[in-house]
Structures are given as C-alpha cells and as structure tokens.
Amino acid sequence: MRVLGIDPGLTRCGVGVVDGLPGRPGKLVGYFVVRTDTGDDIAQRLLHLDRGLTDLVAEHRPDAVAVERVFAQHNVRTVMGTAQASGIALLAGARAGVPVQTYTPSEVKAAVTGSGTAGKAQVTSMVTRLLQLDAPPRPADAADALALAICHIWRGGTRAKIQAAALAAARRSPR
Amino acid sequence: MRVLGIDPGLTRCGVGVVDGLPGRPGKLVGYFVVRTDTGDDIAQRLLHLDRGLTDLVAEHRPDAVAVERVFAQHNVRTVMGTAQASGIALLAGARAGVPVQTYTPSEVKAAVTGSGTAGKAQVTSMVTRLLQLDAPPRPADAADALALAICHIWRGGTRAKIQAAALAAARRSPR
Numbered sequence: 001m002r003v004l005g006i007d008p009g010l011t012r013c014g015v016g017v018v019d020g021l022p023g024r025p026g027k028l029v030g031y032f033v034v035r036t037d038t039g040d041d042i043a044q045r046l047l048h049l050d051r052g053l054t055d056l057v058a059e060h061r062p063d064a065v066a067v068e069r070v071f072a073q074h075n076v077r078t079v080m081g082t083a084q085a086s087g088i089a090l091l092a093g094a095r096a097g098v099p100v101q102t103y104t105p106s107e108v109k110a111a112v113t114g115s116g117t118a119g120k121a122q123v124t125s126m127v128t129r130l131l132q133l134d135a136p137p138r139p140a141d142a143a144d145a146l147a148l149a150i151c152h153i154w155r156g157g158t159r160a161k162i163q164a165a166a167l168a169a170a171r172r173s174p175r
Numbered sequence: 176m177r178v179l180g181i182d183p184g185l186t187r188c189g190v191g192v193v194d195g196l197p198g199r200p201g202k203l204v205g206y207f208v209v210r211t212d213t214g215d216d217i218a219q220r221l222l223h224l225d226r227g228l229t230d231l232v233a234e235h236r237p238d239a240v241a242v243e244r245v246f247a248q249h250n251v252r253t254v255m256g257t258a259q260a261s262g263i264a265l266l267a268g269a270r271a272g273v274p275v276q277t278y279t280p281s282e283v284k285a286a287v288t289g290s291g292t293a294g295k296a297q298v299t300s301m302v303t304r305l306l307q308l309d310a311p312p313r314p315a316d317a318a319d320a321l322a323l324a325i326c327h328i329w330r331g332g333t334r335a336k337i338q339a340a341a342l343a344a345a346r347r348s349p350r
Contacts, residue, residue, distance in 0.1 A: 047270060087259030087262035091218070
C-alpha cells in the first residue's frame with residue numbers, strides 16, 4: 001500500500017510518501033515541503049497549501065492519507081495556524097476520496113522508535129534507517145511526515161481492518 | 176456590496192449574506208447553517224463543510240467573505256475543530272477568488288452594538304433591528320454570521336481602502 005503522510009504546518013507543511021506492507025521495511029517514494037509566505041494573508045496561505053497538497057495527492061495516488069493530530073495545549077502562539085493547516089490537509093485527502101487517518105505525535109514516535117516520548121533526532125534517525133536512505137530527510141517536517149506514513153502502514157492497516165470488521169458486525173446486528 | 180459572513184464551527188457553521196453600503200442599513204439576502212454529523216470522522220466532516228460553504232459562495236457570489244477569527248484561549252475542548260472549520264471557511268472564499276477578511280469577536284460586537292463586550296442576545300437583537308427582520312435569526316450562529324457581514328460592510332470597506340492605498344504607496348516608493 002502507498003501512504004501519504006502529512007505533518008501539518010502553515011509555514012512549512014511536510015509531506016512524505018512511502019510504499020510498504022505491515023512488518024516489512026517500507027520504500028521511499030518521495031518527500032516534499034509545501035511552504036507558504038508569512039507575509040501573505042491567511043486565506044491566500046491556506047489556498048496555496050490546499051493547491052500544493054491537492055497536487056501531491058493527485059500525483060501520488062496514495063491508498064491512504066495519514067495526518068498528525070494537533071493539540072490545543074502545545075505552542076499556543078502557532079497552534080491556530082497549525083490547526084487550520086491540518087484542516088486543509090484532512091480536506092485534501094477527503095476531497096480526493098482517499099481514506100484519511102489521524103495519529104497523535106506519540107503514536108507516530110512509538111511506531112518508528114518504540115518510544116512515545118522519543119525526540120525529533122531519534123525519529124529522523126529511525127526514518128532514515130527504516131527507509132534505507134543515504135542521508136536524513138531535511139527539513140524535520142519531511143522526516144515527521146515520512147514517520148506518519150510508516151506509522152500508518154504498520155498500525156493503520158490493522159486499525160482499518162478492525163474498524164471494517166466492527167462496521168460489518170454492526171450492519172449484521174439488528175438495531 | 177454583498178458580503179458573506181461565516182461564523183466557523185464544526186458542528187454548526189453559521190453563514191449570513193447581506194447587501195449593503197457603509198453607513199446605510201443593510202439588506203438581508205439569506206442566512207444558513209451548515210451542520211456536520213458528530214458521528215462522522217473529522218475528514219468527512221470537513222469535506223461536508225467545504226462543499227456546503229463552496230456551494231453557498233458560488234450561489235451568492237459575494238464581493239467579500241468575512242470570517243470570525245478563532246482564538247486558542249477560548250473553549251480548549253472544541254477550539255481545534257473550530258480552528259479547522261475556520262481554515263475551511265477561509266479556503267472557500269479564497270478558492271472562489273473572493274477577498275477574505277477576518278474579524279475578532281470584539282470587532283464584530285463593537286460594529287453592531289457599539290460595545291466590544293456585548294453579549295450574544297444583544298448582538299442578535301441589533302442584527303434583527305439593523306436588517307429590519309420580523310424575528311431574530313436562529314440559531315445564534317446565523318445571527319453571528321450576519322453580524323460579521325454587517326461588520327465587514329461598515330468597517331471592511333474602509334480597511335480595504337486603507338490597505339489598497341498602502342499597497343499603492345509601497346509600489347510607488349523605491350525599495
């Protein structure tokens with residue numbers, strides 16, 4: 001399966017595309033950063049982000065999109081822009097008709113490093129090793145987006161199967 | 176000028192359309208609420224909101240879109256959804272090529288009631304009076320969206336002129 005991970009951000013939004021199967025080393029397809037100009041007004045920045053993400057989804061035709069969940073308690077100054085960017089990211093997947101899943105930062109860290117409290121350097125190091133890259137992906141937003149894609153391949157496949165089974169069971173049982 | 180105001184929300188997103196000129200009583204074109212199902216996943220909810228808002232913008236062809244600015248410090252539990260909805264609202268205007276302006280809640284309250292700390296009932300009461308409606312718009316999200324549109328007509332016209340003049344001056348002066 002091909003997964004497109006998005007680490008939402010208004011100034012820099014990381015995108016990482018990985019092909020893989022649960023339990024196997026994934027294969028890097030590519031990573032990208034969509035940047036918006038801090039001097040532009042917010043509506044134009046979101047429009048630019050929407051176009052960039054929509055183009056990347058159309059180009060790579062992923063089987064799933066994985067987006068990092070944003071929390072209100074972190075970085076209060078930038079969190080509103082990040083939340084708005086995450087809305088655009090979720091929309092980009094949904095508009096393309098691709099299943100979209102969100103993951104918390106600790107789910108992503110745990111998936112690639114084994115620890116939910118791992119630092120950024122450790123995540124980057126593991127992404128580099130797991131995808132057998134010659135050099136660490138830069139900037140860190142791109143590494144985080146690749147980690148999200150790996151996380152979905154390893155965890156999301158299972159979760160999607162559980163959800164599908166639960167849905168099928170609910171449909172079979174009378175209400 | 177015709178202004179489409181949006182009071183962003185994930186469960187209920189208010190939309191109000193007003194025709195008017197600065198200093199004159201505005202005329203109601205219509206008000207609407209785009210609702211999304213709390214049982215749906217976030218990406219589907221944002222997609223539904225995007226379609227609803229995009230349709231309303233296409234139908235009413237406003238000269239400007241006014242969106243309420245969301246702050247991180249209020250309602251921490253729901254603020255992320257509201258922020259994501261506001262991103263979709265800003266995008267809906269920008270994608271249609273319509274100028275988009277944001278206003279703080281106190282700017283909107285001050286514009287329609289004269290006080291930046293007015294309560295919801297007072298805002299609804301003034302919107303009803305200013306637009307000469309037979310009954311207060313319900314739900315309150317719709318009244319807030321209409322207040323945003325009125326606020327833009329009364330304040331935004333001036334602000335847009337100042338911005339255009341500043342831009343023109345900056346272009347004339349050598350860097």
